[in-house]
Amino acid sequence: MPRRREGNGLMDLLLGRPLTSAQAMQEKTGVLTGVALLGLDALSSAAYGPEAALTVLRPLGASGLWLLFPITAAIVGLLMIVASSYAQTLAAYPSGGGAYTVAKQNLGRGAGLLAATALMLDYLLNVAVGISAGTGALVSALPALRPHTLPITLGILALLTVVNLRGVSEAGAVFVVPTWFFITSLSVVLAVGLFKLATGDAMPVQQPPPLAVPTASLGAWLVIRAFASGCTAMTGVEAISNAVPIFRDPSIRRARTTLGIIVGVLVTMLLGIALLCRAYGVGATDPDGANYQTVLSQLIAAVMGRGVFYYVAMAAILCVLALSANTSYAGFPLVCQVLARERYLPPGFAHRGRRLALSRGILTLSTLAAVLLIVCKGITDRLIPLFAIGALMAFTLSQAGMVVHWSRHREDEGWRWRRALNGAGAVMTALTLCIVGVSKFVHGGWAAFVLVPVGLLVLSRVHAAYTRTRQVTELKRPVLLTPASPIVAVVPVDRWSHASETALRFALTLSDDVRAVHICSGDTDEAALDAQWQRFVQAPLQDAGRKPPPLVHVGSPYRALVWPLMDYLDALLEEVPGGTVAMVLPELLENRWYRAMLYGRRSELLRSALLLSGERRLVVVSVPWYMRTQAHPAPHSAWGDPAHPGDSG
Numbered sequence: 001m002p003r004r005r006e007g008n009g010l011m012d013l014l015l016g017r018p019l020t021s022a023q024a025m026q027e028k029t030g031v032l033t034g035v036a037l038l039g040l041d042a043l044s045s046a047a048y049g050p051e052a053a054l055t056v057l058r059p060l061g062a063s064g065l066w067l068l069f070p071i072t073a074a075i076v077g078l079l080m081i082v083a084s085s086y087a088q089t090l091a092a093y094p095s096g097g098g099a100y101t102v103a104k105q106n107l108g109r110g111a112g113l114l115a116a117t118a119l120m121l122d123y124l125l126n127v128a129v130g131i132s133a134g135t136g137a138l139v140s141a142l143p144a145l146r147p148h149t150l151p152i153t154l155g156i157l158a159l160l161t162v163v164n165l166r167g168v169s170e171a172g173a174v175f176v177v178p179t180w181f182f183i184t185s186l187s188v189v190l191a192v193g194l195f196k197l198a199t200g201d202a203m204p205v206q207q208p209p210p211l212a213v214p215t216a217s218l219g220a221w222l223v224i225r226a227f228a229s230g231c232t233a234m235t236g237v238e239a240i241s242n243a244v245p246i247f248r249d250p251s252i253r254r255a256r257t258t259l260g261i262i263v264g265v266l267v268t269m270l271l272g273i274a275l276l277c278r279a280y281g282v283g284a285t286d287p288d289g290a291n292y293q294t295v296l297s298q299l300i301a302a303v304m305g306r307g308v309f310y311y312v313a314m315a316a317i318l319c320v321l322a323l324s325a326n327t328s329y330a331g332f333p334l335v336c337q338v339l340a341r342e343r344y345l346p347p348g349f350a351h352r353g354r355r356l357a358l359s360r361g362i363l364t365l366s367t368l369a370a371v372l373l374i375v376c377k378g379i380t381d382r383l384i385p386l387f388a389i390g391a392l393m394a395f396t397l398s399q400a401g402m403v404v405h406w407s408r409h410r411e412d413e414g415w416r417w418r419r420a421l422n423g424a425g426a427v428m429t430a431l432t433l434c435i436v437g438v439s440k441f442v443h444g445g446w447a448a449f450v451l452v453p454v455g456l457l458v459l460s461r462v463h464a465a466y467t468r469t470r471q472v473t474e475l476k477r478p479v480l481l482t483p484a485s486p487i488v489a490v491v492p493v494d495r496w497s498h499a500s501e502t503a504l505r506f507a508l509t510l511s512d513d514v515r516a517v518h519i520c521s522g523d524t525d526e527a528a529l530d531a532q533w534q535r536f537v538q539a540p541l542q543d544a545g546r547k548p549p550p551l552v553h554v555g556s557p558y559r560a561l562v563w564p565l566m567d568y569l570d571a572l573l574e575e576v577p578g579g580t581v582a583m584v585l586p587e588l589l590e591n592r593w594y595r596a597m598l599y600g601r602r603s604e605l606l607r608s609a610l611l612l613s614g615e616r617r618l619v620v621v622s623v624p625w626y627m628r629t630q631a632h633p634a635p636h637s638a639w640g641d642p643a644h645p646g647d648s649g
Contacts, residue, residue, distance in 0.1 A: 049233025
């Protein structure tokens with residue numbers, strides 16, 4: 001009969017009751033929930049993408065606002081090509097894995113690992129940037145919270161971790177309302193602003209902060225840097241290609257519909273924001289200054305005023321920016337799962353947790369993001385130079401891989417135009433990657449070019465370790481049937497107790513040759529132990545016609561436990577050449593962790609030392625005795641007489 005699961009009140013309250021594998025279909029998602037789960041990264045970039053470009057254009061003053069729209073139009077054009085290319089990837093590789101799978105199967109293992117590392121870096125940075133940008137929106141509305149920026153970011157990160165550990169369906173339900181609330185709020189702002197602009201009434205209700213005094217002249221390098229920073233708005237498009245398996249059937253159609261909605265909304269927002277920023281004179285402010293205001297905060301105030309709607313809209317932006325990290329929580333664990341199945345990561349990354357979530361990947365992502373937020377103190381601008389490099393690298397490898405894919409599948413209808421589309425995407429994203437890499441290199445982007453090789457090295461070393469283990473342990477012959485070797489069972493005894501009796505009884509079932517060993521460290525009365533052994537062990541066994549095990553005292557002048565016992569075992573192994581020595585360790589166990597701390601871990605240390613000794617004829621067996629059994633009647637002994645309870649230790 002299967003053991004009934006015992007409930008854990010705290011874990012059930014925090015993470016929900018465990019789900020069975022049969023409930024996996026309930027964790028699949030549809031289009032509306034998919035937009036919330038996988039589109040928050042892309043949609044939220046409307047809040048910080050234009051601001052990142054405007055921050056670079058600040059030295060131009062008012063003339064910088066006029067450049068925002070053409071720069072945004074160029075970014076949107078590139079975005080449309082990349083999105084169209086990924087729509088082809090969804091159908092060609094519906095099993096997930098995205099850029100990693102495409103690059104590996106078409107460009108080779110090295111390219112696949114490079115794509116996987118770039119994707120994981122992108123997902124990590126998305127968490128840090130999304131949460132820090134959301135906190136920036138909050139402190140813009142409530143400046144008094146500015147000194148608490150870092151604790152707020154870490155609190156949001158902890159909340160996202162718990163929500164995602166509860167599973168896909170609950171995470172989707174949590175994020176649907178904030179996502180569509182954000183889309184509606186920003187749509188109202190854009191609609192009102194564009195209407196006022198069309199009617200010639202585009203006068204700011206709330207005057208935005210004055211633009212910076214021009215300190216630089218227009219140059220190609222400045223425009224290139226602004227374009228590179230604005231390309232952060234492209235991140236997130238790849239998430240759906242990595243997560244096709246989480247959609248309900250027909251998964252490909254639902255994934256494509258979700259991608260179309262996300263890209264359509266994002267393009268509308270980016271172009272609308274760029275146009276209204278120029279019309280209302282909204283530019284970037286100094287993020288380290290006392291009067292810092294995000295671009296969206298200024299724009300909403302300029303169009304709608306600082307009334308109730310302003311705070312409602314800012315709340316929606318805060319929610320979506322903070323929750324935009326959830327796209328990474330959907331994508332990062334799935335990439336880790338694919339890598340773990342191919343032994344580039346430990347197998348635990350492929351196992352689903354109590355709520356069918358990929359818990360190991362979720363916790364790893366949260367830990368790394370927390371470190372990044374602490375290092376950068378939760379400031380978005382300190383993270384932006386790293387952002388988008390990983391995504392563009394993955395874009396380029398994915399599109400190049402699709403070019404090779406269509407060249408190999410010329411029997412498919414429309415393969416020529418599909419290959420041309422993916423080729424254009426590969427060329428343009430590669431060019432953009434070069435621009436972003438060069439322009440951001442001295443501003444912190446160099447770190448991405450260090451982290452990616454480190455990630456490649458780690459994945460390669462993990463895979464090499466698993467490959468080596470498989471080669472060493474692989475067996476291609478029938479089992480060897482050899483004559484049974486004699487077994488000598490050894491039981492370490494500190495004092496006569498329930499735990500010692502349980503281990504001794506088990507040892508007597510293994511062998512007739514049992515030795516009890518006591519390490520004399522000066523803490524025990526050996527004479528009293530000998531008397532107990534004679535009364536409680538040797539006499540009952542002799543009465544039952546069994547051979548009583550001797551109690552051997554081994555001296556330990558330096559009060560050590562492990563090495564005197566190892567010396568004794570070495571001598572015993574020489575005494576029984578060809579035989580096996582079974583070390584039977586009694587273990588006192590307590591279910592409550594706070595009580596278990598009182599008993600130490602001597603048995604665990606001893607077991608580890610024995611297992612690491614390298615002696616192949618030595619077998620270690622742990623025999624547990626649980627503290628709860630002390631309230632039960634003592635069982636009958638292995639040799640027929642009632643066991644004496646002895647001491648309850």
